[in-house]
Amino acid sequence: MDSQPLDLEPAARRITASLDAVDDGALGAATPCPDMTVGALLAHIEGLAVAFRDAARKELGPATDSAPSVEDGVLGADWRTTLPAALDGMAAAWRSPDAWEGMTRAGGADLPGRIAGMVALNELVLHGWDLAKATGQPFDAEEAHLRNTLALLANRDDDPSTTSPFGPPVPVADDAPLLDRAVAQGGRRPDWRPAG
Numbered sequence: 001m002d003s004q005p006l007d008l009e010p011a012a013r014r015i016t017a018s019l020d021a022v023d024d025g026a027l028g029a030a031t032p033c034p035d036m037t038v039g040a041l042l043a044h045i046e047g048l049a050v051a052f053r054d055a056a057r058k059e060l061g062p063a064t065d066s067a068p069s070v071e072d073g074v075l076g077a078d079w080r081t082t083l084p085a086a087l088d089g090m091a092a093a094w095r096s097p098d099a100w101e102g103m104t105r106a107g108g109a110d111l112p113g114r115i116a117g118m119v120a121l122n123e124l125v126l127h128g129w130d131l132a133k134a135t136g137q138p139f140d141a142e143e144a145h146l147r148n149t150l151a152l153l154a155n156r157d158d159d160p161s162t163t164s165p166f167g168p169p170v171p172v173a174d175d176a177p178l179l180d181r182a183v184a185q186g187g188r189r190p191d192w193r194p195a196g
Contacts, residue, residue: 011124031134049086052120056093067107
């Protein structure tokens with residue numbers, strides 16, 4: 001790889017740190033992801049953390065062979081233990097330079113390790129923002145992580161046949177803050193607030 005791999009740990013740690021503020025009564029609350037509650041979002045984050053951990057390790061199997069489905073996302077009773085462990089495992093796996101080399105699989109698609117790592121980081125950034133917004137918490141991210149999201153998603157609207165798990169980009173001003181531009185490129189409204 002030509003450049004230093006990105007460190008996923010700060011983005012994973014940010015999600016873990018936000019979990020203390022998520023009380024059980026909030027699990028049914030709406031998120032910026034259409035049709036996804038906070039509980040479903042947490043289940044989705046745990047599923048993708050396991051899948052991308054296995055993708056980094058090149059341990060291909062059930063977790064890497066299909067995209068996590070919102071409908072399948074059932075949050076386990078012990079999520080306050082299992083979710084942080086899954087995020088830690090994902091971040092640790094992507095610290096290995098080998099994770100970023102060769103080919104791997106995630107979401108049922110074969111792709112270069114470098115791209116899988118970029119996608120994994122993008123998932124942490126966007127869903128970390130989703131969780132923070134849905135639970136009324138502040139959110140910030142490293143500039144390199146936000147630029148990764150922009151770079152990864154910027155060209156997806158160049159090919160109308162390309163499908164994406166995210167909605168179409170939301171228009172924002174060219175001089176909008178980097179965070180707003182990144183989440184808007186991920187199909188989110190930067191000004192999203194919970195209803196009520």
